[in-house]
Amino acid sequence: xxxxxxxxxxxxxxxxxxRGDVALGVGDDAALLVPAPGQELVVTVDTxxxxxxxxxxxxxxxxxxxxxxxxxxxxxxxGAEPAWALLALTLPRADEGWLADFARGxxxxxxxxxxxxxxxxTCRGPLVVSVTALGQAPTGQALRRAGAKxxxxxxxxxxxxxxxxxxxxxxxxxxxxxxxxxxAAQRLDWxxxxxxxxxxxxxxxxxxxxxxxxxLADLGHVCAAGGVGARLDLAALPLPEGALALASHExxxxxxxxxxxxxxxxASNEARVPELAQRLGLALTRIGRIEAEPGLRLVxxxxxxxxxxxxxxxxxx
Amino acid sequence: xxxxxxxxxxxxxxxxxxRGDVALGVGDDAALLVPAPGQELVVTVDTxxxxxxxxxxxxxxxxxxxxxxxxxxxxxxxGAEPAWALLALTLPRADEGWLADFARGxxxxxxxxxxxxxxxxTCRGPLVVSVTALGQAPTGQALRRAGAKxxxxxxxxxxxxxxxxxxxxxxxxxxxxxxxxxxAAQRLDWxxxxxxxxxxxxxxxxxxxxxxxxxLADLGHVCAAGGVGARLDLAALPLPEGALALASHExxxxxxxxxxxxxxxxASNEARVPELAQRLGLALTRIGRIEAEPGLRLVxxxxxxxxxxxxxxxxxx
Numbered sequence: 344x345x346x347x348x349x350x351x352x353x354x355x356x357x358x359x360x361x362r363g364d365v366a367l368g369v370g371d372d373a374a375l376l377v378p379a380p381g382q383e384l385v386v387t388v389d390t391x392x393x394x395x396x397x398x399x400x401x402x403x404x405x406x407x408x409x410x411x412x413x414x415x416x417x418x419x420x421x422g423a424e425p426a427w428a429l430l431a432l433t434l435p436r437a438d439e440g441w442l443a444d445f446a447r448g449x450x451x452x453x454x455x456x457x458x459x460x461x462x463x464x465t466c467r468g469p470l471v472v473s474v475t476a477l478g479q480a481p482t483g484q485a486l487r488r489a490g491a492k493x494x495x496x497x498x499x500x501x502x503x504x505x506x507x508x509x510x511x512x513x514x515x516x517x518x519x520x521x522x523x524x525x526x527a528a529q530r531l532d533w534x535x536x537x538x539x540x541x542x543x544x545x546x547x548x549x550x551x552x553x554x555x556x557x558x559l560a561d562l563g564h565v566c567a568a569g570g571v572g573a574r575l576d577l578a579a580l581p582l583p584e585g586a587l588a589l590a591s592h593e594x595x596x597x598x599x600x601x602x603x604x605x606x607x608x609x610a611s612n613e614a615r616v617p618e619l620a621q622r623l624g625l626a627l628t629r630i631g632r633i634e635a636e637p638g639l640r641l642v643x644x645x646x647x648x649x650x651x652x653x654x655x656x657x658x659x660x
Numbered sequence: 661x662x663x664x665x666x667x668x669x670x671x672x673x674x675x676x677x678x679r680g681d682v683a684l685g686v687g688d689d690a691a692l693l694v695p696a697p698g699q700e701l702v703v704t705v706d707t708x709x710x711x712x713x714x715x716x717x718x719x720x721x722x723x724x725x726x727x728x729x730x731x732x733x734x735x736x737x738x739g740a741e742p743a744w745a746l747l748a749l750t751l752p753r754a755d756e757g758w759l760a761d762f763a764r765g766x767x768x769x770x771x772x773x774x775x776x777x778x779x780x781x782t783c784r785g786p787l788v789v790s791v792t793a794l795g796q797a798p799t800g801q802a803l804r805r806a807g808a809k810x811x812x813x814x815x816x817x818x819x820x821x822x823x824x825x826x827x828x829x830x831x832x833x834x835x836x837x838x839x840x841x842x843x844a845a846q847r848l849d850w851x852x853x854x855x856x857x858x859x860x861x862x863x864x865x866x867x868x869x870x871x872x873x874x875x876l877a878d879l880g881h882v883c884a885a886g887g888v889g890a891r892l893d894l895a896a897l898p899l900p901e902g903a904l905a906l907a908s909h910e911x912x913x914x915x916x917x918x919x920x921x922x923x924x925x926x927a928s929n930e931a932r933v934p935e936l937a938q939r940l941g942l943a944l945t946r947i948g949r950i951e952a953e954p955g956l957r958l959v960x961x962x963x964x965x966x967x968x969x970x971x972x973x974x975x976x977x
Contacts, residue, residue: 377799386778553689
């Protein structure tokens with residue numbers, strides 16, 4: 344008797360990797376999982392909604408990828424090893440082709456990171472994708488937002504701002520040169536969760552967060568959690584080439600969807616960062632330093648300091 | 661900087677009970693939880709959508725209650741002890757009064773069962789409520805759908821069919837007498853997850869499921885999982901008084917939203933059931949028996965047997 348749940352089961356569960364720590368997967372009232380001894384469970388949920396988090400023409404494979412990626416990005420920010428996921432999917436109709444593409448995007452990423460889909464719920468409704476991701480980290484070793492201390496270096500992985508440019512381009516607010524347009528679309532639709540970086544930052548970083556709401560908002564969270572402030576060097580920011588001709592610093596840093604990690608490193612550990620960047624093949628850029636005084640201060644290329652309110656993408660504003 | 665997530669945090673997290681096994685709750689990229697040794701993790705997700713799972717005029721407190729209750733009902737069916745929950749809530753606008761009522765309904769039930777809200781995601785969109793519930797059960801002791809054997813008694817807790825009557829009444833398909841209308845509405849809007857029963861069924865029942873899609877569909881799942889069939893005695897069904905004057909047996913057993921447990925008990929354990937019912941103050945009615953031959957057979961009050969297709973509420977049909 345294939346029904347609502349069997350729909351998801353057939354498309355998804357077979358496509359994600361088997362794990363020895365799944366005692367019972369999709370197909371019962373709940374999944375049974377075997378937590379590893381000595382580990383804390385790391386759990387997060389994030390929802391993507393058509394018209395809010397993605398455009399109606401987003402390819403279903405990209406949507407499947409992104410729905411899992413944004414959650415794995417949260418696990419990365421905690422320094423967790425991902426393990427299991429659950430998917431709550433509402434969609435206007437049971438379109439086999441759409442579902443197959445969505446499932447492929449989801450499962451390709453799940454396979455790459457060894458994540459088993461262990462449960463879900465599918466029903467008819469507006470297109471809303473909610474994923475719960477579960478991971479593990481050795482007790483006491485997970486990264487947190489709190490912990491940054493004055494003097495710590497502020498770092499960001501990869502590059503910032505391209506996904507925000509893609510959003511503005513799709514809204515016809517700006518026109519991007521062809522090469523940048525392709526790069527920005529890739530960044531928006533196919534974010535790569537920085538899981539290997541998160542694991543490597545255990546014991547190295549003093550605080551971490553994923554840049555999902557824009558750097559200014561997310562670094563603001565780190566500062567608030569630690570009771571500190573930060574000074575950022577605008578000239579150091581890893582922005583795409585040509586970006587500043589298309590948007591201001593504040594626009595680029597206020598946009599969401601970067602899914603990089605922003606983290607702070609005590610000065611005594613900073614010498615280890617370049618070697619880590621090399622090992623991961625991932626840019627890790629120091630963009631500023633933590634200060635005791637609360638608030639964010641941007642230092643422009645002329646050396647002028649600007650205090651900024653930490654504001655980011657807020658779906659209720 | 662209160663934003664989308666702070667909205668949920670302020671309304672909900674404070675209202676659910678503190679737990680010693682929450683190392684880090686709402687407010688970071690993910691929660692950190694401490695699984696109990698020797699236990700399996702029991703995880704489920706269920707979504708409620710306006711117009712599909714509840715009516716637009718559903719009181720927000722009832723919706724908050726029900727969104728958690730349907731997930732706790734799944735944990736109950738596994739014989740799990742509930743521990744933690746995450747809430748993904750999309751709603752058309754950030755209405756403080758609505759949210760306060762919703763939070764009260766959610767947190768009253770969470771407090772009753774010791775469930776801590778440890779994470780969530782709130783954003784603007786169509787009204788969709790998705791809850792992930794996590795619980796624990798001693799390794800190897802969780803109940804499953806599979807396991808029913810020929811000769812086992814088939815039992816159901818509480819009462820069946822009233823919620824389905826309420827749905828039909830709200831759609832103006834039938835008119836209910838005043839007393840039944842109130843009872844049926846209570847059953848539809850404020851389902852009580854049978855958690856104490858689920859715990860007591862460990863080591864007693866051979867299989868269990870929660871009755872969320874209608875008895876025929878859910879017992880069909882139990883039979884399919886066990887490779888068996890069942891014979892049901894219609895005269896034994898615990899239906900509300902007067903229900904059969906308003907709907908047929910198949911309508912009453914095909915409707916969803918009962919949130920009782922259906923379970924099978926080996927004959928050698930059946931003598932323990934009446935004592936359990938008394939201890940819990942909950943009717944536990946034997947409604948039939950498992951047979952080797954697949955399929956469901958209903959025996960009517962005249963002793964006539966009717967084979968039925970196991971069909972239930974399916975949100976894609």
